[in-house]
Amino acid sequence: MKYYLVAGEASGDLHGANLMKALKAVDGEAVFRYFGGDKMEAEGGELVKHYADMAFMGFTEVVLNLRTIFKNLKACKEDIMRWKPEVLILIDFPGFNLKIAEFAKANGIKVCYYISPKVWAWNQKRVLKIKKVVDHMFCILPFEVDFYKEWGMKVDYVGNPLLDEIAQFIPDPEFRVKHQLGDEKMIALLPGSRKQEIERLLPVMLSVTENYPDYTFAVAAAPNFTEAYYRQFTGDKKVKLLFNQTYNLLHHAHAAIVASGTATLETALFKVPQVVVYKGGTISIAIARLLVKIKFISLVNLIVNKKIVTELIQEDCNTQKVKAELDLIIAGAEREAMLKHYDELLLLMGKPGASAKTAGLITGYLK
DSSP, X not given: OEEEEEXXXXXXXXHHHHHHHHHHHHOTTOXXXXXXXXXXXXXXXXXXXXXXXXXXXXXXXXXHTHHHHHHHHHHHHHHHHHHOOSXXXXXXXXXXXXXXXXXXXXXXXXXXXXXXXXXXXXXXXXXXXXXXXXXXXXXXXTHHHHHHHHTTOOOEEOOOHHHHHHHHOOOOTTHHHXXXXXXXXXXXXXXXXXXXXXXXXXXXXXXXXXXXXXXXXXXXXXXXXXXXXXXHHHTTSSEEEEETOHHHHHHHEEEEEEESSHHHHHHHHTTOOEEEEEOOOHHHHXXXXXXXXXXXXXXXXXXXXXXXXXXXXXXXXXXXXXXXXXXXXXXXXXXXXHHHHHHHHHHHHOOSOHHHHHHHHHHHHHO
């Protein structure tokens, strides 16, 4: 079977690679072509375009890069028509992928969508378009099944691929020694992997470090940046930089300050109490506040549908408020309550096996 995959960012590359591995397990003659990244390339097949040339974040950045986006869309459509796959598998990245879905459907290609667009957050009427252009939707957040049902669309909940990643994780027993972390309790700083996120959030995160002399602070540093890049923010502060060590860091962390996004869910699954922070561009945030229809921004709160973790957004994302929330989750009743709520989250999330389940469903639907 010929599978064409489209992933437009780092998380999509990871999930795409795991799905490819699972597809090879059920289809010994699987052939792949894709827009993706290094992890997908390691699974074989042919990489057409790297996500590094595609990922634009926020309304303003998208507008500034419209020419590149249209060029990428054109290239993707032409390549799909040349290769003629049996199925197109789209991974998240809705602004781009829903246009590709529409094109593929019009040309008689079966469309599977893995990791639903966040249509429940804003412009919910997009579901009507999804119903027309997507043959099978595979969701990774439990509440999405009921959301789609309300719009008359049947979807499959396959579990969350993060559960697979964490289940496969083996902690490094030498982690503390290797990185000279000592025996102090650790507070993890997860400022995200995009330049705008890091530059807006890391200074605020670092601003509280001097209030906790008995703790070690460590930044989960993104591999696409250098140590010198991070040092312009950390200066002479007593802060460790750890590249490609996020899961080892969370395994040892006592608490965390986390940029809103997938990392909030990873932190919760490692049962680390956290404060969630977010700052966007002024224009992007103003537009988002007009359009977004959800009560929370962190996946943790969204899945359980109540406030478990505190979210400090925009003007609330400041030294005083971050410190006040961190104080609450370092010890005491707030910390214990958060850990108890994490158990509720784990129950809702289900078991690992998202990639294998999705691969089985895709091949089953294609027969």
